[in-house]
């Protein structure tokens with residue numbers, strides 16, 4: 092008899108019919124003799140609507156009241172699923188974040204979980220009662236409701252699985268697993284049976300929006316085995332696990348892309364100590380994250396510095412630098428949002444040479460210009476013009492031997 096956490100996303104709970112179907116799915120695990128804790132998201136679209144209402148009411152809203160409003164979507168689905176379970180003969184009750192309690196810090200709107208007092212919930216589980224837990228929410232040090240940031244119910248589920256020492260945390264969503272690349276673009280993308288935490292972390296932060304990034308960090312730190320699977324089909328999904336659970340490791344596991352990038356080139360700044368600090372300091376002070384950076388040295392003692400920021404920060408970044416124009420002394424600022432970041436990801440890169448070279452070669456054969464490069468231990472990323480996204484993804488997918496067999 093195992094202890095399982097099952098998390099259902101908004102599309103799986105979008106209406107009463109779907110909630111009833113979820114209840115049957117949960118009932119099946121209960122019938123197998125497992126102790127089950129279920130974590131729910133709000134109905135699809137519900138959280139967006141709640142966020143909209145807070146904005147409409149008050150543009151500069153109090154984040155504590157924002158949390159009171161936006162956390163309510165999960166209260167509805169938790170109660171409804173508990174009812175639906177009772178209707179199919181399964182003993183169940185709902186739990187709100189504060190009732191467990193799931194304690195967080197006080198950063199309203201994107202709080203972090205500090206601890207979960209699990210004893211009482213465990214006692215109910217051991218009596219054979221299903222716990223339906225409202226995801227996305229907790230209670231802050233001031234006793235007020237907090238939320239964990241958009242997509243945060245994934246993190247609720249993994250945290251609960253860690254606290255319960257659950258055998259597995261199943262994340263039911265509207266896709267049937269993690270793919271080698273985006274199947275909407277790469278027709279021959281394959282579903283992965285297994286992927287390592289590190290790779291999933293890179294995939295999640297590179298724009299493959301299957302799991303909230305923070306939930307993957309938490310799974311990795313607590314060694315929670317996570318499965319991503321569809322609530323609409325009855326098939327195993329993708330297991331996110333430790334590296335040594337994967338017997339035959341591919342060098343490259345996946346190719347991700349992010350359209351959430353924008354490039355800024357600062358032309359002709361003095362090539363001397365302190366210039367990078369003078370440029371990136373004010374950006375950091377304005378909470379603008381810089382991702383990729385490249386600097387070319389020119390002969391007259393002036394250099395061009397190119398870097399990327401999130402697309403939503405582009406205008407602000409330009410304004411911050413324009414304001415410092417006199418002290419920085421650059422010739423021109425060139426913003427460009429027509430770019431995409433493509434990343435090749437795989438833990439096998441640690442022990443295999445030539446992965447980056449193969450990427451550069453493949454792109455050059457397609458006549459695609461690389462504008463910026465960055466690398467980490469298990470990832471190579473390049474910035475290219477947005478119109479080459481599809482071509483680049485497909486070519487790289489083939490080059491690394493990831494294509495599904497016909």
Ligand code: ASP
Nearest residue numbers: 132138227241242243244
């Ligand atoms: N309902 C919340 C959101 O839409 C949390 C979640 O679904 O994970 O962000």
Ligand code: MG
Nearest residue numbers: 100242245301
């Ligand atoms: Mg989600």
